Amino acid sequence: MKVSVDLCVVPLGAGVSLGEYIAACERVLKEAGLAHELHPYGTNVEGDWDEVFAAVRRCHEVVHDMGAPRIFTTLKVGTRTDREQSMKDKVDSVRQHLGEA
Secondary structure (H helix, E strand, C coil): CEEEEEEEEEEECCCCCCHHHHHHHHHHHHHCCCEEEEECCEEEEEEEHHHHHHHHHHHHHHHHHCCCCEEEEEEEEECCCCCCCCHHHHHHHHHHHCCCC
């Protein structure tokens, strides 16, 4: 099953600047070959359910290995079975309704 998620991984006890941890997760997503887009408060990811959730787990493993004793993660998960729809398709649809397409 295909899935789209909005992933936000927040290391706790790792200091104030978290960019290096977020970059590590971005590398995990890239290495997994998943379509993803970083935004200011997380990352949108799309792909096969098992591959996406394996990458989320790997993000946790990598961030813990970097020294973060705790991690708080939020996920928004969306699936659909009536047709395939990418992140780009969703954004394009809204832009079309705005008259920008």
